[in-house]
Structure formats: C-alpha cells, structure tokens
Amino acid sequence: MTDTRLTPLAASLPSTIPFVAPESMEALRGAAFDARLGANELSFGPSPNAIRAMQDALSGIWKYGVPENEPLRSALATHLGVMPDALTIGEGIDGLLGILVRLYVGAGDAVVTSDGSYPTFNYHVAGVGGVLHKVAYKGDFEDPDALIAKAHDVNAKLVYLSNPNNPMGSAHSAETVQAMINAVPKDCLMVLDEAYTEFAPKSTQPQIDTSDTRVIRFHTFSKAYGLAGARIGYGISHPDIVSGFDKIRNHFGVNRVAQAGALAALHDAAYLAETLQTVAQGRIRIAQIAQDNGLTPLPSAANFVTIDCGQDGDHARALMAALNARGVFVRMPGKAPLDRCIRVSVGLPQELDVLAERLPLALGDIA
Amino acid sequence: MTDTRLTPLAASLPSTIPFVAPESMEALRGAAFDARLGANELSFGPSPNAIRAMQDALSGIWKYGVPENEPLRSALATHLGVMPDALTIGEGIDGLLGILVRLYVGAGDAVVTSDGSYPTFNYHVAGVGGVLHKVAYKGDFEDPDALIAKAHDVNAKLVYLSNPNNPMGSAHSAETVQAMINAVPKDCLMVLDEAYTEFAPKSTQPQIDTSDTRVIRFHTFSKAYGLAGARIGYGISHPDIVSGFDKIRNHFGVNRVAQAGALAALHDAAYLAETLQTVAQGRIRIAQIAQDNGLTPLPSAANFVTIDCGQDGDHARALMAALNARGVFVRMPGKAPLDRCIRVSVGLPQELDVLAERLPLALGDIA
Incomplete structure (x- = not known):
C-alpha cells in the first residue's frame, strides 16, 4: 500500500x-x-595497482572518507588539465545524475533526451517530477540536431547526450558534439555522459573547457578503469556548476577504500x-x-x-x-x-x- | 556566481x-x-573477518554490486528478526536521510527536530525546502514531549529523535521512546536515528515492530562495526515505507566490497x-x-x-x-x-x- x-x-x-x-x-x-x-x-x-592500493587502504576503513574526495580530485584535475574546483566526485555517474536533476529540474520542467538512451537518467528526471521529451535516434545515433531543436521547443532545463552512446555503441565526432554544445539554448544545460569515452577514438572527444557553462560532462571509474563495484564517477564543468553539487550531495557518500583504488587506477596509464x-x-x-x-x-x-x-x-x-x-x-x-x-x-x-x-x-x- | x-x-x-x-x-x-x-x-x-572478507571481495570489484544489497539484507533481516522487505540499505544513514526527506517533505513542509541535534539531517531537510522547527533540549536530553507537541503544532511531516543522542551521549529508555512513537501525529513519520544503539544498554531499545507505520529506525555499520569508510547504513520500517526508497534511491550506489565487509562484520558477534x-x-x-x-x-x-x-x-x-x-x-x-x-x-x-x-x-x- x-x-x-x-x-x-x-x-x-x-x-x-x-x-x-x-x-x-x-x-x-x-x-x-x-x-x-x-x-x-x-x-x-582493474589495475593490480588499484587492487593493491585498496588492500592497503582497508586498514583505514574505520575512518570516514574525505568529503572533498582528495587527493583523488586533485589528481584528476592534473590528469585532465583543469582546476580541482571544476570537478565533483560522487557515487558513480548514476549518483551524480540524481543530484544534477535535483539542482536543475523542478516539477513540470522539461528535459530532453533520446528515446532509448540511458534509462537511469530518465529515472532520476521522473524522481524530481521533470517532464521527459524524447526524440528519436537517427539510425543508430543520438540526433544532436533533433535534441537541440526539441530543447528549444520545450524550453528544456537539461538536454542529455551520451558519447559514446549506450546502448548502441555509436559515437559522434568531437566537432559534432562541440557544435551541439555551441547550440545549447541559453537557459539549458547540456549533460554530456562520457562514461565510455576512454574506449573511443580521441576524435570523438571535444576539448574540455571548464570556462564553458553550457555543458557538464560525466566520466567514471566503472568502465575503462574496471571499478564498477567501487562507485566512483565524476562531473567536469564550470566551477559555478560544480559548486551546486555541494548544496545537496551526500558529502561523505564515497567509500574511502574506493577513493584510494580510483587514485591508483588513474595513475596506471x-x-x-x-x-x-x-x-x-x-x-x-x-x-x-x-x-x-x-x-x-x-x-x-x-x-x-x-x-x-x-x-x-x-x-x-x-x-x-x-x-x-x-x-x-x-x-x-x-x-x-x-x-x-x-x-x-x-x-x-x-x-x-x-x-x-x-x-x-x-x-x-x-x- | x-x-x-x-x-x-x-x-x-x-x-x-x-x-x-x-x-x-x-x-x-x-x-x-x-x-x-x-x-x-x-x-x-572492524572485525578482522570483515577485513578478510573485503580483501577477498576486491577481486570482484569490477562487478556492480547487487541493487537489493543481497545477501546482506537477508542476513540483517535474520539478525533483527524482521522480513527483508522491512529493510532498505544505503550509503550510510546520511544517504538514507537524504532519500527519506525527498519522499516525505515537500517545499514548505514542516519538520521537527531538536536544536543542536544531527546537522546533516537538517542539511537534507533544507535541501528539499522543508521548514525546520527546533525544540530545545531538556538538560542534556532531547525532549520527546516537546518534540511531539511541536509536531502536532506545526503539522510536521517528520519528527527526528536520535537515541542515543549525538552530540550529548544521552539516551532515553525504551519506554520513553516507545511512548513517543505511540504519540506521533497521524500524518507524521518519526525518524529514530539509532546510529549508536549497539553501544547503549538494551533497556534503551524499543522492540522492533515493522508492522508499525509510525516510525522508521536507522542503524549503521559506521559506528560499532567500525566501517565508517565503507558507507553502509540501513533503515528498518514497515515494508510500505521501505518500498518508497526504491522510488528514488541510487540503486547501484553501495560499494560491492563494502557489502561483503558489512556481512562479515555482522556475523562476528x-x-x-x-x-x-x-x-x-x-x-x-x-x-x-x-x-x-x-x-x-x-x-x-x-x-x-x-x-x-x-x-x-x-x-x-x-x-x-x-x-x-x-x-x-x-x-x-x-x-x-x-x-x-x-x-x-x-x-x-x-x-x-x-x-x-x-x-x-x-x-x-x-x-
């Protein structure tokens, strides 16, 4: 009942x-x-170094993790060539998407995605009472033009693109994605889910530019780094967007041993x-x-x-x-x-x- | 900005x-x-058995954890003498409180707690736009009578009590807490935070009764089980209340290795x-x-x-x-x-x- x-x-x-x-x-x-x-x-x-780092970290599991997720955050910043305040780390991309929609989507607000794209994003949008507008794939690709047109039409708060795309495996070129970022409506934020980006050709990855407030990108340690069970993903964006996450996130939510594992995995190029x-x-x-x-x-x-x-x-x-x-x-x-x-x-x-x-x-x- | x-x-x-x-x-x-x-x-x-279980589980960290948090949930159910569907497991009590307030507190809704009690509960209430009404401690104790009276006054959606109390260390008797549960207003849910309950005398612990829809209790592996960095807490309540968590929680949010550690810790009485x-x-x-x-x-x-x-x-x-x-x-x-x-x-x-x-x-x- x-x-x-x-x-x-x-x-x-x-x-x-x-x-x-x-x-x-x-x-x-x-x-x-x-x-x-x-x-x-x-x-x-994952990297044997990550396993070793987590074994070592187990002796400290009685301690809470560091809420800023340091030193992982700073290491990621160096790795990506951004400042640490352009990064927010959380319990997988799933967890971060849940926070993002709470920050940007009120009841009745419009959100645009592709029909058949990531269901957990849709789940979180529904969870805040957002209204999903889905556009069709173009063949086996998400359709940036249609997504942007729909975002304009419905005055969307968020527009979602995964690149590479799950479940189809397709990927757009960096130029296509950048053109989509450039076309995002003024009052809309683009959600660029790059969970699989490490597997993809460099030519699919637009330059990271954390001075750009039109987009937030999500990466994860669950896929290429082999740490799905650890639950660590991160968002990359303008610091004004990232700081929003500190308004409502579960600050002590990330497992301390996982923080150590992700750091070691990152360093094993x-x-x-x-x-x-x-x-x-x-x-x-x-x-x-x-x-x-x-x-x-x-x-x-x-x-x-x-x-x-x-x-x-x-x-x-x-x-x-x-x-x-x-x-x-x-x-x-x-x-x-x-x-x-x-x-x-x-x-x-x-x-x-x-x-x-x-x-x-x-x-x-x-x- | x-x-x-x-x-x-x-x-x-x-x-x-x-x-x-x-x-x-x-x-x-x-x-x-x-x-x-x-x-x-x-x-x-934590228990050396928990450390060993986590070491063993590290080889499977490339797998996502089980969203129902089995077999931990069933083991907890047996331990507590309740059915598994009376339990929801999440990223610490903090994470569960964040979900709870989203389920029960809309913008402008009243929530009652004690002035000086757990700040993270207040943080989550603010995060959904709830209006906090704080009552004074009575000496070094949270004041159940005042909390209930205020809950009636303001038509509260939630009323919070921690037993034992953090930060004062005080604890009410089981009878006092049960009397508070019995007095919860009809449209209100009592949040009984028992993070420290294992350290307290049995005489402070009301009988768990998951047929009672007036209260949800929270326990954790962060304190007596020594797994703060693992991030596992759980809620115990009527299945109708527990099932609400499946509406919005991050189903794959709990670390897989932590699930194994908590299970082993639970079994090391x-x-x-x-x-x-x-x-x-x-x-x-x-x-x-x-x-x-x-x-x-x-x-x-x-x-x-x-x-x-x-x-x-x-x-x-x-x-x-x-x-x-x-x-x-x-x-x-x-x-x-x-x-x-x-x-x-x-x-x-x-x-x-x-x-x-x-x-x-x-x-x-x-x-």
Missing part, C-alpha cells in the same frame, strides 16, 4: 529496480552464468592502455561471432558490441532470453527500433568462447 | 561541506593529529561484544581524564564522551581549538547551551594517553 504521508510527487512514482542484477537472474535460474556479458563491466578487472587494446580486440571477436551467425554487429566506440539481429524486438528479446537460459548474460536496448539488437559486453576470451558456442544454439532455440 | 538556471530552491541553498574532515585540518596545520577523537569512528577498526567492552572502558577512561582536569563528563550511551567544560561556548570552542592545535582532534556541539561541551570519541589507549597529557596543556593555553 502506498504511504499516504508521501509527497504527492513521491506517491506518484513507482517503486522499481531499474536493472535486474545478474546475481538475481542467477538466483532465479538456479545456476551461475558462464559468461557475464550484460552490464558493460570490465571482466579483466600503462594498464589502461593495455585494457583499451584488449577491449578493441574483444570487439572484433564479438563482431566476428555475430557475423558467423548471420547477424550484423554495429560499429562500437565502447566496451560492448550491439548486434542487429535483423528482425523486431520480440525476436531480439527471445534471443536474449535464450542466451540467458544457456548461461550467457547479455542485455538489450529497451525501445524500438533499437530493440532489434542485443548488446554484448567485451568479456574474457573464455567468455567469448562461450558466446561463440552458445549463440548458434540460442538461435536454434528460437528458430 | 550562482548559476541562474538552478531551480529557485537550489539557488537558495548554500554550497557547504557539513563537517571539515580531520585530513583537511591536518593539511591546514601541516601535521597529522596524534589522537583522532573527533568523528566518533571506531579506532580499533564475538568481535562486536569485545568492541562494546573496549568502548565502555574507554568511556570510563575519558571521564576520568575529564575529572582529573576539573571538567564534568556527561553519562554516555555511545562511543564518545561529551565533557561539560563548565563555562560558555566561547570557552569550549577555545579549548577545542587548543586541543586541535596540540594534535588532538575533537569536535563539539554547535548550539548553546550544548556548546559548553566538547565531545571526545573513544580512541585507542595510546590516543587517550595523548589526551591525558595534552588536555591540561590545552587548558593552560586558554587560561
């Missing part, structure tokens, strides 16, 4: 878990997955380079497996490959279910026409072996 | 860090503290028992040190002792500053008349030796 004391907004919201965890699916099916390829995690794990190479090879392997089975892999700038299964959403959903039933955890886009695809994260070589073995079987299951 | 695109509420809020971290104070003074006795952390650290004994001895030691210096220790049901310095707030602030300058990190209540006191956490025996040595020196400094 809904608690009658909830605010009208809270009462209107559903109680949901946005994504079912693979562990929950494993509990339901009564067996572990043989290949965990559904959550865009880095199966290779060699491991990151190795990761990017391994992931690039994994994308090629997944694409080959898809083609071997008559499916069409989409080009990807991220750590996953989205595979066009050539039919409609029901077909792709059936294939996903068949793969899951055969021990291969994958996910897929939620909205047509993107939902003709399944999405496969780069996993360990032996996990991709499992995929190669089970994909034809799963296709047989649903034939 | 304030960003003009912020919501009117966000624009009205200050950008603050609620507590200055000891690490920041150390950076400012150019030297480490010799005794870290200011943040009510457990200097003895022997270590907890040892901790409680050590803390009880530490309280006696701090009280003795205070008395040796002509100061008055207040009775404490928590892991700190609040010391009445016998004069006004300026005097206590000067003493706190003198202690900090001499390498002893302590904090103090922020509001008169509570601010005649300083607050000293139970630390390691050698840290209390430092306190014994430096307290007379600090008193000399300000004489």
Whole structure:
C-alpha cells in the first residue's frame, strides 16, 4: 500500500529496480552464468595497482572518507588539465545524475533526451517530477540536431547526450558534439555522459573547457578503469556548476577504500592502455561471432558490441532470453527500433568462447 | 556566481561541506593529529573477518554490486528478526536521510527536530525546502514531549529523535521512546536515528515492530562495526515505507566490497561484544581524564564522551581549538547551551594517553 504521508510527487512514482542484477537472474535460474556479458563491466578487472592500493587502504576503513574526495580530485584535475574546483566526485555517474536533476529540474520542467538512451537518467528526471521529451535516434545515433531543436521547443532545463552512446555503441565526432554544445539554448544545460569515452577514438572527444557553462560532462571509474563495484564517477564543468553539487550531495557518500583504488587506477596509464587494446580486440571477436551467425554487429566506440539481429524486438528479446537460459548474460536496448539488437559486453576470451558456442544454439532455440 | 538556471530552491541553498574532515585540518596545520577523537569512528577498526572478507571481495570489484544489497539484507533481516522487505540499505544513514526527506517533505513542509541535534539531517531537510522547527533540549536530553507537541503544532511531516543522542551521549529508555512513537501525529513519520544503539544498554531499545507505520529506525555499520569508510547504513520500517526508497534511491550506489565487509562484520558477534567492552572502558577512561582536569563528563550511551567544560561556548570552542592545535582532534556541539561541551570519541589507549597529557596543556593555553 502506498504511504499516504508521501509527497504527492513521491506517491506518484513507482517503486522499481531499474536493472535486474545478474546475481538475481542467477538466483532465479538456479545456476551461475558462464559468461557475464550484460552490464558493460570490465571482466579483466582493474589495475593490480588499484587492487593493491585498496588492500592497503582497508586498514583505514574505520575512518570516514574525505568529503572533498582528495587527493583523488586533485589528481584528476592534473590528469585532465583543469582546476580541482571544476570537478565533483560522487557515487558513480548514476549518483551524480540524481543530484544534477535535483539542482536543475523542478516539477513540470522539461528535459530532453533520446528515446532509448540511458534509462537511469530518465529515472532520476521522473524522481524530481521533470517532464521527459524524447526524440528519436537517427539510425543508430543520438540526433544532436533533433535534441537541440526539441530543447528549444520545450524550453528544456537539461538536454542529455551520451558519447559514446549506450546502448548502441555509436559515437559522434568531437566537432559534432562541440557544435551541439555551441547550440545549447541559453537557459539549458547540456549533460554530456562520457562514461565510455576512454574506449573511443580521441576524435570523438571535444576539448574540455571548464570556462564553458553550457555543458557538464560525466566520466567514471566503472568502465575503462574496471571499478564498477567501487562507485566512483565524476562531473567536469564550470566551477559555478560544480559548486551546486555541494548544496545537496551526500558529502561523505564515497567509500574511502574506493577513493584510494580510483587514485591508483588513474595513475596506471600503462594498464589502461593495455585494457583499451584488449577491449578493441574483444570487439572484433564479438563482431566476428555475430557475423558467423548471420547477424550484423554495429560499429562500437565502447566496451560492448550491439548486434542487429535483423528482425523486431520480440525476436531480439527471445534471443536474449535464450542466451540467458544457456548461461550467457547479455542485455538489450529497451525501445524500438533499437530493440532489434542485443548488446554484448567485451568479456574474457573464455567468455567469448562461450558466446561463440552458445549463440548458434540460442538461435536454434528460437528458430 | 550562482548559476541562474538552478531551480529557485537550489539557488537558495548554500554550497557547504557539513563537517571539515580531520585530513583537511591536518593539511591546514601541516601535521597529522596524534589522537583522532573527533568523528566518533571506531579506532580499533572492524572485525578482522570483515577485513578478510573485503580483501577477498576486491577481486570482484569490477562487478556492480547487487541493487537489493543481497545477501546482506537477508542476513540483517535474520539478525533483527524482521522480513527483508522491512529493510532498505544505503550509503550510510546520511544517504538514507537524504532519500527519506525527498519522499516525505515537500517545499514548505514542516519538520521537527531538536536544536543542536544531527546537522546533516537538517542539511537534507533544507535541501528539499522543508521548514525546520527546533525544540530545545531538556538538560542534556532531547525532549520527546516537546518534540511531539511541536509536531502536532506545526503539522510536521517528520519528527527526528536520535537515541542515543549525538552530540550529548544521552539516551532515553525504551519506554520513553516507545511512548513517543505511540504519540506521533497521524500524518507524521518519526525518524529514530539509532546510529549508536549497539553501544547503549538494551533497556534503551524499543522492540522492533515493522508492522508499525509510525516510525522508521536507522542503524549503521559506521559506528560499532567500525566501517565508517565503507558507507553502509540501513533503515528498518514497515515494508510500505521501505518500498518508497526504491522510488528514488541510487540503486547501484553501495560499494560491492563494502557489502561483503558489512556481512562479515555482522556475523562476528564475538568481535562486536569485545568492541562494546573496549568502548565502555574507554568511556570510563575519558571521564576520568575529564575529572582529573576539573571538567564534568556527561553519562554516555555511545562511543564518545561529551565533557561539560563548565563555562560558555566561547570557552569550549577555545579549548577545542587548543586541543586541535596540540594534535588532538575533537569536535563539539554547535548550539548553546550544548556548546559548553566538547565531545571526545573513544580512541585507542595510546590516543587517550595523548589526551591525558595534552588536555591540561590545552587548558593552560586558554587560561
């Protein structure tokens, strides 16, 4: 029963878990997955230096973390060539998006995103009573022109773009993204989700300019740095925007050991380079497996490959279910026409072996 | 400069860090503290089993945590004798309070607390535009009768009580707290912050009854379990109240390694028992040190002792500053008349030796 004391907004919201965890699916099916390829995690794990740093930091876990997230914040600032006050660090990009919408979106305010893009952003917008306006993808790409046009039309407070895009793996050029930033309406803030940016070509990354108040960018340690379970993401923006986060965030919310792990991961450039190479090879392997089975892999700038299964959403959903039933955890886009695809994260070589073995079987299951 | 695109509420809020971290104070003074006795952390650290469990879990930190926080939630349910759906787990009590106020407090809604009680609760209430109504302590105790009367007067959505109380260390009996629960106005929810409850006599703990929709209780792994840096707290309430948290929380916000550490800590009852004994001895030691210096220790049901310095707030602030300058990190209540006191956490025996040595020196400094 809904608690009658909830605010009208809270009462209107559903109680949901946005994504079912693979562990929950494993509990339901009564067996572990043989290949965990559904959550865009880095199966290779983080830098051994990060693991070591976290082991060392465990002896201090009885202490609260530092609310400014120092020295991580300053190290990130140096790494990015910005000032520390242009950075806000929080419990993953998810956590930071939740704060951002509270800062910029009141009940009834308009927010623009793409139909089929990141559901957790939409979840947070709904959580503050914002009104989502969704524009269609243009092929397998988010459509900057349509997003900007809609932002003007509806007087949007925020307009969201992910680059590279999840769930499609597509990425726009730096020039295209910069042109979108330049076109953001005066009273609107652009949310540039770059969770997967490390995997993408440099040519997709506009110059970071923290004197520009039109955009806030989000990066994370969950993807290329292999620390999804640590919960550390960060926002990069003009200091006037960043300082807003200190109005409402959970200042002591980041795990102290995770702070140490992220710092060590950041400093291991060699491991990151190795990761990017391994992931690039994994994308090629997944694409080959898809083609071997008559499916069409989409080009990807991220750590996953989205595979066009050539039919409609029901077909792709059936294939996903068949793969899951055969021990291969994958996910897929939620909205047509993107939902003709399944999405496969780069996993360990032996996990991709499992995929190669089970994909034809799963296709047989649903034939 | 304030960003003009912020919501009117966000624009009205200050950008603050609620507590200055000891690490920041150390950076400012150019030297480490010799005794870290200011943040009510457990200097003895968590159970070695918890450290081991976290070491083991580090190899899986590339995976997202489970959003339902299983198996921790079920283990807590068993431990408390409630159903799992009566529990919500989040990034410390701070994080959970932030969600709670969003669920129950709209702009302009009234919230009742005690003048000088937990500032982070007030911070979160302000963050949603709630109007705080503060009642005076009765001596060194929060005043349940006054809190309930005020809640009726102002038609409060939430009424807050901490038991034991921070910053004073006082605790009400289970009967007194239960009587307060029984008297909560119909449209109000009581927030019972029991962060320090493990340190307190059983006689201060009302029976947990998750069929009662009038109260939500908060516990944490930050205090008695020694995992402040891990960021895990939990709410205990009627499932209809708990399910509200799934409307807006950051489902994947809790660190995966912390989940494993909390689970192991919970299962090490022997270590907890040892901790409680050590803390009880530490309280006696701090009280003795205070008395040796002509100061008055207040009775404490928590892991700190609040010391009445016998004069006004300026005097206590000067003493706190003198202690900090001499390498002893302590904090103090922020509001008169509570601010005649300083607050000293139970630390390691050698840290209390430092306190014994430096307290007379600090008193000399300000004489």
